[in-house]
Amino acid sequence: MDKPFIRKDLSRPGNYYRLLVQFQEPYLTILLSVKYAKTEVDMENAIIRCILDRHCCRDFTDGEIPEEDLETLVEALRWSPSAGNLQPWFFYIVKNKDVKKRLAKAALGQNFIIDAAVLFVICAIPSQSAQVYGKRGSELYCIQDTAAAAQNLFLAATSMGYRACWVGAFDENKVIEALELTPEKRPVAIVPVGPGIKNEKTTERYSVNKICKVID
Numbered sequence: 001m002d003k004p005f006i007r008k009d010l011s012r013p014g015n016y017y018r019l020l021v022q023f024q025e026p027y028l029t030i031l032l033s034v035k036y037a038k039t040e041v042d043m044e045n046a047i048i049r050c051i052l053d054r055h056c057c058r059d060f061t062d063g064e065i066p067e068e069d070l071e072t073l074v075e076a077l078r079w080s081p082s083a084g085n086l087q088p089w090f091f092y093i094v095k096n097k098d099v100k101k102r103l104a105k106a107a108l109g110q111n112f113i114i115d116a117a118v119l120f121v122i123c124a125i126p127s128q129s130a131q132v133y134g135k136r137g138s139e140l141y142c143i144q145d146t147a148a149a150a151q152n153l154f155l156a157a158t159s160m161g162y163r164a165c166w167v168g169a170f171d172e173n174k175v176i177e178a179l180e181l182t183p184e185k186r187p188v189a190i191v192p193v194g195p196g197i198k199n200e201k202t203t204e205r206y207s208v209n210k211i212c213k214v215i216d
């Protein structure tokens with residue numbers, strides 16, 4: 001084997017230095033993380049690797065998502081946690097180009113979503129949560145539940161080699177119109193998923209010290 005090309009990739013913020021060891025075989029890329037400061041990340045752990053590799057894509061390419069992969073993504077949504085296991089959600093899986101265009105308009109002209117193979121529209125059903133948890137259910141739990149579902153979907157898609165984005169900037173009424181939603185459903189997130197180009201510009205994160213406090 002040829003000598004690997006080693007590059008210290010410091011673009012990912014936080015306390016990690018990542019060693020990117022790229023062998024000349026085109027498909028073999030080994031990502032290693034080394035201990036730095038007080039934090040250690042287990043890059044052998046597929047979920048952790050997926051969390052760290054996940055990034056929003058706004059550059060989708062042609063290509064479909066086969067039915068069996070769509071089923072897997074729906075399972076990732078379905079098995080998300082929810083307060084009291086009430087599952088106060090409904091998911092639209094939009095493949096239709098005209099509806100995608102209407103959703104892009106609703107999303108304040110974020111036209112990149114039209115190019116994604118599929119748009120998942122994640123809706124909360126606040127009244128379902130309110131039945132058990134009252135105002136806390138309708139205002140907080142159902143939003144948390146659907147956010148957990150969106151993240152499950154995002155991570156599952158990433159792990160399967162698809163790209164995704166989380167789109168929350170939209171006119172709710174226009175999404176309601178585009179999908180002819182019944183009044184109990186509140187659209188919470190649009191998640192475009194499909195083949196796409198990896199966003200090489202990784203985003204920054206605050207330091208651990210700024211956002212965490214350990215209480216022994």
Ligand SMILES: Cc1cc2nc3c(=O)[nH]c(=O)nc-3n(C[C@H](O)[C@H](O)[C@H](O)COP(=O)(O)O)c2cc1C
Nearest residue numbers: 054055056057058110165166167168169170199203
């Ligand atoms: C609630 C929420 C709403 C968001 N809305 C949008 C959006 O409307 N359009 C967009 O391109 N990205 C949107 N994002 C993606 C964020 O911009 C992105 O997650 C953040 O910049 C960090 O980048 P990364 O996900 O690539 O690490 C949203 C993310 C969240 C969690």
